Amino acid sequence: MKPIIKWGFWQRRWSTALWTLSVVAFILLNLVFYPTFKDQAAELEKSLANIPEAAVQFLGGKDFFSPVGYLNSQVFFIMLPLLLSILAISLGSKLLANEEQNHTIESLLARPISRSRLIIGKMVIGLAIMTITTLAILISTVLITKMVSIDVPIQNIAVTTLGCFLLALSFGAIAFLLSALGKARALSLGLTSTIAIGGYIITSLATTVTWLDIPSKFFPFEYYKSELMLRGTYNWTDMLVLLTITVVCGVLAWFSFRKRDIY
Amino acid sequence: MSNSKQINDPVIRISGLSKTYAGSDKPAIDNLSLEINAGEVYGFLGPNGAGKSTTIRLLMNFLAPSKGYASIRGFDVTKDSLEIRKSIGYLSGDFAIYPKMTGRQFLQYMADLQGGVSMSVITNLARKLDADLNKKLGELSRGNRQKIGIIQAFMHNPQILILDEPTSGLDPLVQETFYELLREAKKRGASVFMSSHILSEVQKTCDRVGIIRAGKLISEDDIAEMTAEAAETFDIIFATATPIAELKALDGASVKRVSDKEVTVHMHGRLSPLFAILAKHEVSKIEVHNLDLEESFMHFYEKKETK
Numbered sequence: 001m002k003p004i005i006k007w008g009f010w011q012r013r014w015s016t017a018l019w020t021l022s023v024v025a026f027i028l029l030n031l032v033f034y035p036t037f038k039d040q041a042a043e044l045e046k047s048l049a050n051i052p053e054a055a056v057q058f059l060g061g062k063d064f065f066s067p068v069g070y071l072n073s074q075v076f077f078i079m080l081p082l083l084l085s086i087l088a089i090s091l092g093s094k095l096l097a098n099e100e101q102n103h104t105i106e107s108l109l110a111r112p113i114s115r116s117r118l119i120i121g122k123m124v125i126g127l128a129i130m131t132i133t134t135l136a137i138l139i140s141t142v143l144i145t146k147m148v149s150i151d152v153p154i155q156n157i158a159v160t161t162l163g164c165f166l167l168a169l170s171f172g173a174i175a176f177l178l179s180a181l182g183k184a185r186a187l188s189l190g191l192t193s194t195i196a197i198g199g200y201i202i203t204s205l206a207t208t209v210t211w212l213d214i215p216s217k218f219f220p221f222e223y224y225k226s227e228l229m230l231r232g233t234y235n236w237t238d239m240l241v242l243l244t245i246t247v248v249c250g251v252l253a254w255f256s257f258r259k260r261d262i263y
Numbered sequence: 264m265s266n267s268k269q270i271n272d273p274v275i276r277i278s279g280l281s282k283t284y285a286g287s288d289k290p291a292i293d294n295l296s297l298e299i300n301a302g303e304v305y306g307f308l309g310p311n312g313a314g315k316s317t318t319i320r321l322l323m324n325f326l327a328p329s330k331g332y333a334s335i336r337g338f339d340v341t342k343d344s345l346e347i348r349k350s351i352g353y354l355s356g357d358f359a360i361y362p363k364m365t366g367r368q369f370l371q372y373m374a375d376l377q378g379g380v381s382m383s384v385i386t387n388l389a390r391k392l393d394a395d396l397n398k399k400l401g402e403l404s405r406g407n408r409q410k411i412g413i414i415q416a417f418m419h420n421p422q423i424l425i426l427d428e429p430t431s432g433l434d435p436l437v438q439e440t441f442y443e444l445l446r447e448a449k450k451r452g453a454s455v456f457m458s459s460h461i462l463s464e465v466q467k468t469c470d471r472v473g474i475i476r477a478g479k480l481i482s483e484d485d486i487a488e489m490t491a492e493a494a495e496t497f498d499i500i501f502a503t504a505t506p507i508a509e510l511k512a513l514d515g516a517s518v519k520r521v522s523d524k525e526v527t528v529h530m531h532g533r534l535s536p537l538f539a540i541l542a543k544h545e546v547s548k549i550e551v552h553n554l555d556l557e558e559s560f561m562h563f564y565e566k567k568e569t570k
Contacts, residue, residue: 003375011361110323110353111376114345130422169537241558262325 003119004113005128008095012129013052020133023083024140030074031141034148039067059194067150068230075141076160076226078200081167085196086135087133088172093188097179097256105262119180119257123250126172134165161227166242170194173249180253182260194218220245272337273298274423274454275305275322280331281478282317291317294331294476304445304455306486310544312476315458316356319427322456323353335423353423356458358412362401366411371399373415380419388414391440405432417444424448426457428558430464442467495538496527496552502545509540 009016063069096119099105108118138161142154171192178188199219206216216222223238280295289531291312299305309315320326324344333340335347352561366389374380394410399525403411409432416424424445425505430438445455445468457533459465465472466486474482499505502525510518515531524547528538 008373009377011363103357104361106323106325106353106355106372107373108347108376109325110351110355111373112345112348112378122489188271243358259327261327262320 001113001117001121001124004108004118005124008121008125009128012125016132019087023055023137024078024131026079026083027075027141028135030079031071031144031148031150035072037070040101051248058075059189063227067129067145067152068227071145071150071152071157072227072230072256076164076230080137080222081221081226082139082165084130084134084164084168085171088126088168089175089189089192092172092175092177093128093179093181093185093192095122096176097183097185097188100182100262101177101185107209109133109262115258119254123176123253126176127169130165130169130172133187134161135187137161153232156230156232159234160226161233163224163229163242164227164262166239167220170220170242170245173223173246173253177249177256180257182256182263197219268285271330272334273334274301274303275299275333275335275456277318277322277333277482278331280318280321280333282314282321282326283329288469290329290478292321292378295478295480296476299454301528303454303471304451304457304469304514306465306472307456307458308465308472309458309461309475313475315475316427317478318475319356319425319458322326322425323348323351337361345417349423352419352424352426354412354416354429356423356424356431360400360403360408360410360411362462363399366394366396366414370396370415370418374418376470377419384420385414385418388444389415392437393440403421405436406434409433409438413441413444417448418452420428420448420453422453424453424455424457428458430461434556438464439539447554495530495534497530498525498548498550498552499528499541499546500525500548502547506540510537513537513540518564 018160063072068184085185096105099108105118109115138158141157141161145152145157146151174195175188175192178191183191199216199221202212203216203219206212206222220242223239223241225234274567275505277295277297280292281290282292283470295314299307305320307315317326317358321328322335322340324340324347327341336350338347340347340430359460364372367385372380374382374385385396388394389410392413394401394414394438395407398407400411408442409430413429416426416429430441433441442464445457448455455468469486473480474484474486498521503524505520505524505526507518507520507526508527510516510526513528513530513536515533516537517529517531519527519529521527528537
């Protein structure tokens, strides 16, 4: 399994570095203007007062200018989950499906390596890339918040980053499961993206549209509550749901890939 | 061969093997049975879509059989696939590459997965095949990529080689080097299961030939019989009128008139009667094409069906 991990990671070394740097740059650009916004908070709040409730929920709530509110609305509410999810879905739908679609999987499976080891190796690559990117994000977010005086406890930033990581990982795991089932890369990518974006819309609307309460429970976004995490009042059961989705999808992917035909 | 379950068993045994793809009601291969012995080079011939690649993919356990059984070195190809793959060198029909890797990096990756492969063997094979290991695979021509495919199949001196159209894209000189590698493998006792379209290749390398059509093995024959059945194509331009009646009367000839003075003759079997006719007439130009295996297949199949 070691060569699969080593060479798989080697193939993605530059794209991983580029993604990580891009996300860190995005966080820096979003947070660095906090002192300016803070000084004009009263006026900006007045202009935001007339926004409809449903639109407010899409933006991450009414609190934009407190340290937690700013960090949430600018980074953790939608943009970071979105960026990390794009990375995870891309990895999930490509790590295995690319090998199959390009037929390079035959060169791998002609060697004395079991399908189990191959798929676990691919999962490890995805997990490692996600972990490296997330750690870089956590470290840079903590440093930047200190730099611009966004006063949020480090452990709350760490928990929120972990939640964001698990949310993205659950989408990546769904994409990986679809590709392990033999679905084409495009279908895996498209279906998972629909689940992610659709879930975000339904979950956001569910706060104002009561009949969406139950449907929203079927989407991972329901279990990611960035503002509560940043305030330190998060329900850890929700985190467990995200972890469970990831593990179940991983196990199902492994199970289905072991015996199916490789075309 | 020390790990073989039964030393005297055929190295590859296929028994009543069938594969029907999901969504299809017609089997891609149907009740296929054949055996390949140690040190034997077996050519697996058939037109496109006949089931050659499906058979190879079943042996490699990429596909699960719908019915039947196949074993390599006494090991079941589905249950003991991992053990089997320790001693197999495989080259797929459409050898796929990682375009951003160099040949050296790709071969190092494959060597890491295989285990126990010396870089000196890789370098030696690359030298023989004149393969560029330092260029990115995506920048190589099809023939040069195929060289890398051949190196990865031979680099661990496997006891069994399973090769799907191994010389496609190779120039004639490199093809000769490949045949030499096959002869060396055979000399050290390796068995080879090779699909091919090229009759001259089969003639040069194979001990026995199996012919597959529509998923069924329709014949297993000595290579000499196949060669005798093969057609050669002659494009002939006469200086005067074409002796079309004489040509059509030839045994084993299929004649197509192109113009008043030009004909194409597909000739099966002995060629001397054709040359006897040509000697009697003034010929301006004659071109001989390579043996047309597709056409020979058809002739061979027709003959087998009418038997």
